[in-house]
Amino acid sequence: MSNIGETTLAINLSALEHNINFIKSKLNSTTKFLAVVKAFAYGSDMVAVAKKLESLHVDYFAVAYVKEGVLLRDAGIKSPILVLHPQAINFEELINRCLEPSLYSPRILKNFLKTAQEKGQTNYPVHLKFNTGLNRLGFCENDTDYILEQLKDRAEVKILSIFSHLAASEDKEEHEFSLQQIKIFKKINTVLSNKLGYSPMRHMLNTSGIINYPEAQFEMVRSGIGMYGYSNHIEIDTQLKPVATLKTIISQIHKIEPNESVGYNRGYISNGYRIIATLPIGHADGISRQHGNGKSFVSVKGKKAPIIGNVCMDMVMIDITDIDCKEGDEVIIFGKNFSAEDFANTANTISYEILTSISQRVKRTIQ
Numbered sequence: 001m002s003n004i005g006e007t008t009l010a011i012n013l014s015a016l017e018h019n020i021n022f023i024k025s026k027l028n029s030t031t032k033f034l035a036v037v038k039a040f041a042y043g044s045d046m047v048a049v050a051k052k053l054e055s056l057h058v059d060y061f062a063v064a065y066v067k068e069g070v071l072l073r074d075a076g077i078k079s080p081i082l083v084l085h086p087q088a089i090n091f092e093e094l095i096n097r098c099l100e101p102s103l104y105s106p107r108i109l110k111n112f113l114k115t116a117q118e119k120g121q122t123n124y125p126v127h128l129k130f131n132t133g134l135n136r137l138g139f140c141e142n143d144t145d146y147i148l149e150q151l152k153d154r155a156e157v158k159i160l161s162i163f164s165h166l167a168a169s170e171d172k173e174e175h176e177f178s179l180q181q182i183k184i185f186k187k188i189n190t191v192l193s194n195k196l197g198y199s200p201m202r203h204m205l206n207t208s209g210i211i212n213y214p215e216a217q218f219e220m221v222r223s224g225i226g227m228y229g230y231s232n233h234i235e236i237d238t239q240l241k242p243v244a245t246l247k248t249i250i251s252q253i254h255k256i257e258p259n260e261s262v263g264y265n266r267g268y269i270s271n272g273y274r275i276i277a278t279l280p281i282g283h284a285d286g287i288s289r290q291h292g293n294g295k296s297f298v299s300v301k302g303k304k305a306p307i308i309g310n311v312c313m314d315m316v317m318i319d320i321t322d323i324d325c326k327e328g329d330e331v332i333i334f335g336k337n338f339s340a341e342d343f344a345n346t347a348n349t350i351s352y353e354i355l356t357s358i359s360q361r362v363k364r365t366i367q
């Protein structure tokens with residue numbers, strides 16, 4: 001048993017490499033791979049992950065916001081970085097740091113052209129985002145003429161790629177809807193490429209898209225969750241390895257008499273003699289209130305121990321009555337052999353939320 005001594009998120013970079021190789025095995029050899037490292041690389045360690053990915057020669061990175069791209073540049077990442085959801089206020093910094101914007105609306109296009117002109121740019125790489133049904137971000141299909149009009153005789157930017165995002169790529173029931181999105185995307189591409197006189201790269205698939213719609217991989221795919229070891233598919237999950245393992249230790253053990261209460265607002269009342277352990281991890285580390293009161297489990301010596309009572313800001317209590325363990329012993333919240341997907345399901349959420357909620361207070365270790 002390793003003595004980690006405190007709450008730690010262990011990041012396994014060989015698992016990351018394994019997952020990328022697995023995802024790439026689903027792609028044509030010429031398809032480019034864009035690694036989504038937004039939100040601290042899905043709550044892990046953005047710099048460590050990006051450096052590893054760069055050493056594995058991924059083609060592109062994506063982050064959500066300019067600030068995240070700046071962190072990567074500060075860490076010495078040289079690869080192209082697509083910023084998926086930039087705000088106009090950050091365009092100057094975006095250009096200063098050689099980040100590539102997703103242009104997703106007339107307002108954003110106009111603002112970017114203005115900044116690019118002020119900064120004397122020519123052929124600055126940009127990416128056009130189209131809404132094909134998610135109704136979240138993107139130009140609509142009918143905006144193509146407007147875009148071409150705006151870009152006519154403007155040398156400031158060069159369209160490197162055109163992309164869209166599936167609304168339900170993991171959902172078999174929405175197969176028809178996804179096919180419709182792909183169809184609209186193809187149509188937009190044809191119209192734009194014809195009128196531009198050159199063909200920007202096209203990309204549409206996230207991890208689940210890669211698994212369910214490989215025919216729509218075009219020139220590039222964008223993978224996030226799959227790299228980190230989760231896929232939204234039970235069979236595929238078994239072939240991926242979780243990159244992040246959240247561990248902590250037993251701080252203190254209490255013996256509880258029948259009808260005693262545990263925690264704030266007496267959330268737990270014992271129905272017999274119980275042994276409970278207090279762990280140094282709580283809301284402020286990313287453990288939601290939804291995990292308390294018997295809903296979620298952690299792993300102690302390979303056995304399941306329920307989180308009892310209300311989750312506190314800095315602690316949770318677990319029931320270890322039937323587990324042979326002592327203060328200082330390791331506890332796995334999720335990760336290897338104890339999936340974040342299961343931990344998510346017990347609290348009615350998804351692996352994405354569990355992973356990205358681990359706060360910056362938790363120490364990261366790189367393996």
Ligand SMILES: *Cc1c(COP(=O)(O)O)cnc(C)c1O
Pocket residue numbers: 036084165205206207208222223224225226
């Ligand atoms: C986050 C994101 C992705 C990655 O999706 P996964 O399901 O994690 O693979 C891809 N594309 C866009 C536009 C995103 O916002």
